Amino acid sequence: MREILKIIKPYDAGIFSEGEVIKLSSNENPYEPSEEVKRAYLNALTKINRYPDAGYPKLKKAISDYLCVEQDRISVGCGSSELISRVFDVLIDDLDRVVVPMPSYSLYLLYAFLRDASVLTPIFKNYELDEGFFDDLNAKLTVVCSPNNPTGNTVKRKILEKIAENSEYLVIDEAYVEFSDESHIDFALELDNVIILRSFSKFFGLAGLRVGYAISSKEIASAIEKIRLPFAISVPAVEAAISAIRSIEYYEDLKKKIIAERERMFVELKKMGFEVLPSKANFLLTKTAGRDIADYLAKRGILVRKLENLLGLEGLYLRITIGKKDENDTLLATLRSYCCESAT
Numbered sequence: 001m002r003e004i005l006k007i008i009k010p011y012d013a014g015i016f017s018e019g020e021v022i023k024l025s026s027n028e029n030p031y032e033p034s035e036e037v038k039r040a041y042l043n044a045l046t047k048i049n050r051y052p053d054a055g056y057p058k059l060k061k062a063i064s065d066y067l068c069v070e071q072d073r074i075s076v077g078c079g080s081s082e083l084i085s086r087v088f089d090v091l092i093d094d095l096d097r098v099v100v101p102m103p104s105y106s107l108y109l110l111y112a113f114l115r116d117a118s119v120l121t122p123i124f125k126n127y128e129l130d131e132g133f134f135d136d137l138n139a140k141l142t143v144v145c146s147p148n149n150p151t152g153n154t155v156k157r158k159i160l161e162k163i164a165e166n167s168e169y170l171v172i173d174e175a176y177v178e179f180s181d182e183s184h185i186d187f188a189l190e191l192d193n194v195i196i197l198r199s200f201s202k203f204f205g206l207a208g209l210r211v212g213y214a215i216s217s218k219e220i221a222s223a224i225e226k227i228r229l230p231f232a233i234s235v236p237a238v239e240a241a242i243s244a245i246r247s248i249e250y251y252e253d254l255k256k257k258i259i260a261e262r263e264r265m266f267v268e269l270k271k272m273g274f275e276v277l278p279s280k281a282n283f284l285l286t287k288t289a290g291r292d293i294a295d296y297l298a299k300r301g302i303l304v305r306k307l308e309n310l311l312g313l314e315g316l317y318l319r320i321t322i323g324k325k326d327e328n329d330t331l332l333a334t335l336r337s338y339c340c341e342s343a344t
């Protein structure tokens with residue numbers, strides 16, 4: 001086995017529960033798919049004796065129409081997770097310098113290490129990237145997440161321009177971008193060294209089906225397409241994703257609800273004395289002194305993500321996905337009880 005596997009930590013996939021719980025721990029969309037998506041998925045079941053069309057032309061056409069991007073700039077994968085892995089495969093040789101500003105999504109590090117890259121993890125408080133740091137960076141690849149998981153903030157175009165000048169390639173992970181309306185796809189269309197990663201798991205609520213895509217230069221798109229798993233996205237997942245794009249109004253309505261709840265939760269948590277970071281995603285990051293708070297919530301059927309001493313995030317934090325209004329209300333009420341009990 002390769003030596004590097006001894007130091008690679010497994011990806012922390014979060015908490016799962018079989019029972020009836022309020023799951024606010026994996027930044028999923030709390031709402032069901034549209035009726036059209038359900039129908040498209042079910043109709044596709046009659047075709048699952050066949051392989052999917054390996055080039056995924058229908059899915060690419062739907063994404064292309066949705067974003068006004070040429071089809072041959074689009075590559076697809078089994079969730080944006082697969083695309084993170086493939087981008088590293090396509091771009092990184094042994095000891096290439098890969099810069100991953102922190103605190104951010106841990107999967108970038110796993111694949112950087114797997115490629116035997118020379119990995120640099122500069123820490124920026126609350127992921128406020130400092131433009132000056134990227135002068136003479138001389139990196140092969142820099143990976144930026146905007147809005148960032150777990151801090152929720154976005155990265156300004158000016159900083160991305162600086163990085164793109166000083167790094168041979170720049171990946172911008174836009175898994176949560178629809179909740180922010182600050183996409184950088186136009187930037188990727190302008191510059192051949194910028195690659196955007198997108199997901200159907202968050203805004204389109206298809207986390208269980210595993211569909212992601214990348215927008216890049218044609219050259220990079222065709223390299224990713226060449227090496228990805230040939231049939232990574234299943235037939236029903238393709239049909240559901242295409243249908244989700246066609247039900248965009250349904251998902252835009254859900255987005256409005258999620259954003260309204262995000263802003264309400266931000267205010268309510270602050271009122272309760274929590275330190276909360278402003279967020280442009282579908283989750284909030286709060287600092288907490290209560291060591292047992294996540295367990296207290298879990299015992300009462302509410303799952304949030306406990307983040308403890310992560311690289312660039314010293315101390316104890318909770319990352320709370322924005323749920324439906326009643327779920328958020330239950331969380332707030334339970335947090336109030338926790339605060340009362342721990343004050344006595």
Ligand SMILES: Cc1ncc(COP(=O)(O)O)c(C=O)c1O
Pocket residue numbers: 026027078079080081082105145148149173175198199200201207210211212
């Ligand atoms: C920043 C970020 N990128 C990528 C992913 C992977 O998403 P998926 O593989 O479901 O598309 C996640 C999942 O939580 C994420 O938080």
